[in-house]
Structure formats: structure tokens, C-alpha cells
Amino acid sequence: MIKVGIIGATGYAGAELVRLLSRHPQVEFGALTSQSYAGKLIWEVFPHLYGLVDDRLEELNLPELVANCDVIFTALPHGHAMPVAEAVWQQGKRLIDLGADFRLKDAAIYQSWYKTEHTAVDLLASAVYGLPELYRRQIKDSRIIANPGCYPTSAILGLAPLLTNRLINPESVIIDAKSGVSGAGRGLSLKTHFSETTGNFQAYGVATHRHTPEIEQELSMLAGVPLTVSFTPHLTPMVRGILSTMYAKLNQDMTTGEVLAIYRRFYEGERFVRVLPEGMLPSTKAVAGSNCCDIAVTVDTRTKRVIVLSAIDNLIKGAAGQAVQNLNVMLGLPEDTGLDFAGMYP
Numbered sequence: 287m288i289k290v291g292i293i294g295a296t297g298y299a300g301a302e303l304v305r306l307l308s309r310h311p312q313v314e315f316g317a318l319t320s321q322s323y324a325g326k327l328i329w330e331v332f333p334h335l336y337g338l339v340d341d342r343l344e345e346l347n348l349p350e351l352v353a354n355c356d357v358i359f360t361a362l363p364h365g366h367a368m369p370v371a372e373a374v375w376q377q378g379k380r381l382i383d384l385g386a387d388f389r390l391k392d393a394a395i396y397q398s399w400y401k402t403e404h405t406a407v408d409l410l411a412s413a414v415y416g417l418p419e420l421y422r423r424q425i426k427d428s429r430i431i432a433n434p435g436c437y438p439t440s441a442i443l444g445l446a447p448l449l450t451n452r453l454i455n456p457e458s459v460i461i462d463a464k465s466g467v468s469g470a471g472r473g474l475s476l477k478t479h480f481s482e483t484t485g486n487f488q489a490y491g492v493a494t495h496r497h498t499p500e501i502e503q504e505l506s507m508l509a510g511v512p513l514t515v516s517f518t519p520h521l522t523p524m525v526r527g528i529l530s531t532m533y534a535k536l537n538q539d540m541t542t543g544e545v546l547a548i549y550r551r552f553y554e555g556e557r558f559v560r561v562l563p564e565g566m567l568p569s570t571k572a573v574a575g576s577n578c579c580d581i582a583v584t585v586d587t588r589t590k591r592v593i594v595l596s597a598i599d600n601l602i603k604g605a606a607g608q609a610v611q612n613l614n615v616m617l618g619l620p621e622d623t624g625l626d627f628a629g630m631y632p
């Protein structure tokens with residue numbers, strides 16, 4: 287059995303990780319940590335875990351946790367995974383960070399978007415961006431995995447076939463994304479207050495959201511040229527899910543069928559990316575609870591734009607599910623171990 291430690295087990299992402307890993311046949315919990323709930327049984331905080339997980343939440347004792355676990359997950363606000371990574375690295379263990387601390391390769395870009403000093407710059411080159419559909423081989427051999435952000439997961443999977451195959455003008459990409467409120471985490475805030483979100487739909491972070499450099503970094507690698515994107519996130523009155531609608535200018539005349547054939551080839555054999563048939567559109571409900579990213583493509587022959595839609599569950603393929611997928615890749619296990627393919631409906 288692989289012993290895992292989850293630092294930040296009481297956030298939305300951490301609690302999903304506990305739920306998924308509790309059903310994973312190769313994993314046992316070494317430690318589940320919390321700042322606010324240390325001393326409580328996890329099901330006292332999360333009743334849905336009653337009868338499933340009986341572990342007690344504990345305060346973080348970093349040296350002890352790292353010594354006692356084979357793989358450590360951090361599900362903490364950004365800025366907090368760096369000291370953990372140093373300890374994990376020194377003790378030859380493996381880290382999967384669900385936050386943003388190791389996603390950007392350039393510490394100066396991290397510092398300018400996150401307004402936080404990067405204190406583990408020496409480890410950045412060893413970290414692998416944990417999107418298994420693109421970096422499976424590197425993930426297998428890495429000891430620091432930077433689990434992607436939720437918006438970037440939906441955008442990058444949606445656009446990768448177009449950029450890799452040089453089908454679009456790389457400077458023409460527009461990403462219009464909508465997220466459920468759980469994307470903002472469990473902490474109390476005015477942004478996620480019931481009466482602020484219910485019946486409301488609004489954009490935020492226009493031209494300033496911190497996922498922009500992450501998306502640009504990854505899309506530039508795929509395109510083979512540096513590119514910039516216009517990315518606008520929106521908060522929608524739902525709990526889970528991200529739906530991204532993306533637009534780009536095609537380099538040549540193509541039909542929807544031709545572009546779809548390229549997508550099917552690109553994602554052939556990928557368990558968790560479902561390229562939908564022509565005429566079928568993704569929805570957040572169709573992926574809720576599952577690790578799938580559903581993608582649809584339409585060519586608007588009138589404007590010569592291709593329109594891509596992609597849907598994920600922000601807490602599963604956008605966070606905890608992707609982290610479990612990365613764990614499976616690292617361990618050489620079937621990638622769907624402990625993960626759901628079909629979601630919940632309705």
C-alpha cells in the first residue's frame with residue numbers, strides 16, 4: 287500500500303481528494319491535516335464521509351508527515367506548498383501540489399501575478415505540469431507535480447489539438463469561462479456569500495486573472511511560439527463545474543467534421559477526454575462528479591472561426607480527480623483507479 291498525506295484536507299479540493307482516495311485500492315492515509323479542525327474526526331467536519339473515512343484530522347508536523355508518507359498532496363492556498371516541497375525533495379518523497387506554486391516555470395512571472403515571493407526557485411525546474419494527457423511520460427518520473435488550475439485544465443485540453451496541429455492563428459485565442467462557486471474554495475467571503483451569488487452571474491478578473499500566464503505558458507509550448515490570450519472568467523450561481531467557450535481564427539478553410547477528426551486522433555485512447563459527436567454540446571452536469579473533460583468543436587464557416595466548448599468538474603478533473611490521475615501515472619497504475627468515468631445525473 288502507498289501511504290499518502292494530505293495537507294489541507296478540509297478545503298473543497300482536499301476533501302474531494304480524501305473521498306476519492308478512500309476508495310483507491312492501493313492507498314492508505316498516513317496523515318490528514320487541518321489548521322482549523324485539528325483533533326476532529328474528518329466525518330465530524332464532512333458528514334458525507336461518515337462510514338467511509340474514520341481518520342482524525344491533525345495539525346501539520348511537516349518533518350513527521352514527510353517521513354511517514356510516500357506521496358504528499360498539498361491542497362493549500364498558493365504560497366504554502368513551497369516549504370513542503372523543500373522537505374519532500376530532501377527526503378526523496380513525492381509531492382502533488384494542487385495549488386499554483388509550481389505551475390509557472392518562471393519565478394518572476396509567478397511573483398508578478400501572485401504577489402508572493404517564490405521561496406523554492408531551485409525546485410521549479412524539477413516540477414512537471416500535471417496534465418497527464420500532455421505530459422504523461424514526464425509525470426511518471428517526476429517527484430514534484432504541479433496539478434493544473436481548474437480554468438487552465440479546461441482551456442488547455444480544449445485548445446491543444448488546434449495549436450499542436452497549427453490550425454489557428456495563435457494570437458487569436460479568446461477564452462470565455464464560467465465557474466461554479468466551489469472554485470473559490472470553502473472559506474467564507476463576500477464573493478461567495480449566498481445572497482451575492484444566488485441569481486447572479488458576473489465576470490471578474492477581466493484581463494487580470496492569475497490563470498492567464500499559466501494558460502499562456504502551456505499554449506505557447508504547444509504552439510511552438512509565445513502567445514497571449516484574452517481570458518475572462520465568470521462566476522455562475524452553481525456549485526460545481528466549469529464551462530469554457532473558446533474562439534480562434536482558422537488558418538485555412540476547414541469543416542467541423544475535419545477539425546473533429548483531428549481532435550479524435552489527438553485524444554485517441556484518452557480515458558478522460560470525451561470528444562463529443564457533431565451537434566452534441568458539453569454541459570457541467572454531464573461531467574459533475576466525473577474526471578472527464580467533455581469537448582465539442584464547431585467551425586463557423588461564415589467567420590472562419592472555430593468555436594470550442596469544454597466542460598469539467600472543477601473539483602474533479604480541475605483539482606482532486608486530476609491529482610489522483612497523476613498519482614496513478616506516477617505509480618504505474620491504471621489511470622482510472624479510484625476515479626469515476628460517469629458522473630452524477632441529474
Ligand SMILES: NC(=O)C1=CN([C@@H]2O[C@H](COP(=O)(O)OP(=O)(O)OC[C@H]3O[C@@H](n4cnc5c(N)ncnc54)[C@H](OP(=O)(O)O)[C@@H]3O)[C@@H](O)[C@H]2O)C=CC1
Pocket residue numbers: 293294295296297298299300319320321322323324360361362363364366384385386434435436468469470471472473600601604605
Ligand atoms: N476549488 C477548486 O475548484 C480548485 C482549487 N484549487 C487549488 O487547490 C488549493 C485548495 O483550494 P480549495 O480546496 O478550494 O481551498 P479551501 O479554501 O476550500 O481550502 C483551503 C485548505 O487550506 C487550509 N489552509 C488555509 N489557510 C492555510 C494556512 N495559512 N496554512 C495552512 N493551511 C491553510 C485550510 O485549512 P482549514 O480548513 O483547516 O483552516 C483548508 O484545508 C488552492 O491552491 C486552490 O487554488 C485548484 C483547482 C481547483
Ligand SMILES: CC(=O)N[C@@H](CCC(=O)OP(=O)(O)O)C(=O)O
Pocket residue numbers: 364384385386434435436465466467468469470471497519521
Ligand atoms: C470561482 C473562483 O473563484 N475560482 C477561483 C479559481 C482559482 C483556483 O482554484 O485556482 P488556483 O489553483 O490557481 O488557485 C478563482 O478565480 O480564483
